[in-house]
Amino acid sequence: MGKTNYKILEEKLSSFNRFRLLDEPTRIHPLKNLNKQLNGIEVYVKRDDVMSMGLGGNKLRKLEFILGDAITEGADVLITSGGIQSNHARLTAVAAAYAGLDCEIALTQAVPKNDPVYTGNGNILLEKILDVKMHLLPPEENANVFTDRRVSELKAAGKKPYVIPMGGSSPIGCLGYVSCFQEILIQSEELNIHFDTIIVPNGSGGTHTGLLSGLKIADVKQTNIKSYTVLATLEQAMSVTQEKIGATLNIIDKELSVDRDDIDIDGSCLGTGYGIPTEEMIKAVKLLARTEGIFLDPVYSGKAFAGMLNDIHNGKFKAGSRILFILTGGLPGLFAYESAFGEK
Ligand SMILES: Cc1ncc(COP(=O)(O)O)c(C=O)c1O
Incomplete structure (x- = not known):
């Protein structure tokens, strides 16, 4: 190097x-x-x-460029998805709060674990504190299909959503x-x-x-x-x-x-x-x-x-x-x- x-x-x-x-x-x-x-x-x-x-x-580094793009596009709400303990979802909610944008996260049951500590502590606890809008998807629901539907609803309500793919990648x-x-x-x-x-x-x-x-x-x-x-x-x-x-x-x-x-x-x-x-x-x-x-x-x-x-x-x-x-x-x-x- x-x-x-x-x-x-x-x-x-x-x-x-x-x-x-x-x-x-x-x-x-x-x-x-x-x-x-x-x-x-x-x-x-x-x-x-x-x-x-x-x-x-690591997601904060990605979000620096994602938010730069979203703000330039005039977005007012970020929407993303991930597993129940997604670090990416937590940091998207954090970054949105800091930038003054709304945020919605769609959480999937990507891991076969559902004890109350797994579903209530860690990232979920922090997301509750952040007051981000959380959508807990049932196992049969596909996150991309849900996101498309939610984007249409948000647009119909006059919002300007910006979709961030899983992991911010x-x-x-x-x-x-x-x-x-x-x-x-x-x-x-x-x-x-x-x-x-x-x-x-x-x-x-x-x-x-x-x-x-x-x-x-x-x-x-x-x-x-x-x-x-x-x-x-x-x-x-x-x-x-x-x-x-x-x-x-x-x-x-x-x-x-x-x-x-x-x-x-x-x-x-x-x-x-x-x-x-x-x-x-x-x-x-x-x-x-x-x-x-x-x-x-x-x-x-x-x-x-x-x-x-x-x-x-x-x-x-x-x-x-x-x-x-x-x-x-x-x-x-x-x-x-x-x-x-x-x-x-
Ligand atoms: C703590 C942590 N490390 C590593 C990764 C993996 O990064 P990437 O999705 O860019 O491969 C993630 C992604 O969710 C993460 O939350």
Whole structure:
């Protein structure tokens, strides 16, 4: 990475409208204690879980560009969807409140869990405090069909709705992680550290998409972006991510494209499905809390961190590698998973 020309990213991003939700770059630091156990591999974390607004997380970066677009279009209500413990839904509600827009969220039963802690604590509790309009969809209802219907109703009532797809991973939303890649290039230069690999969880694929698009635009050769799928099968995650990269590059740099070989996704830590705890995730959450005082979330970063640890222990990263793991937030979700962490 080092002295790469990140100005190109700044220049390309400057033509998009942006509504600021982050006040400063998020910190990068090494895992001082855990690194002693990692066979010479050095893991650094980027703290996208620590932001001053709404308990932070990766979605705020996407929402900066989404809100910029929505406000330019004259929208007065944001509408989005996600699972019951969607961090994206919570942060959309937070960003809408801050920007003075109305917000509606359609919540699906994406995870086979319905204990009262899961359905009432964590993100749901915060959304109640925010007083966002929540639509709890029955299992048979498709979120996109519901959203289309609700958009028609809102328009008929004279409102100007703006639809945000699941996870905020529209091409405009993905620009949030193009911008994050620019931030990483600057920090890498300031810290004088080259990262061989940057790791993120892959849910709707937007975080991976933004980082890889940024890497392509800045023409960085010696860094690999790797994600661990926590939602879709490996095959689906590859197709969705490839499609999103194409769509994102199409709005920011039409000349560029990516091959399937450029996309590195691992499918080994999903377990039996989205939001369903795995033993490895539980161990990873406890390990990072007990060595570094950092809490991973159970749905995204917990599984991805477990996947990374497994790959380190199996020698998949070359000796002496420096890895940057982006902590993407989601802490409120931990409070909904009491049933997984009930025992010591
Ligand atoms: C905490 C957290 N980490 C990671 C992700 C995955 O990001 P993406 O949907 O961009 O793949 C999400 C998405 O919901 C999330 O809430």
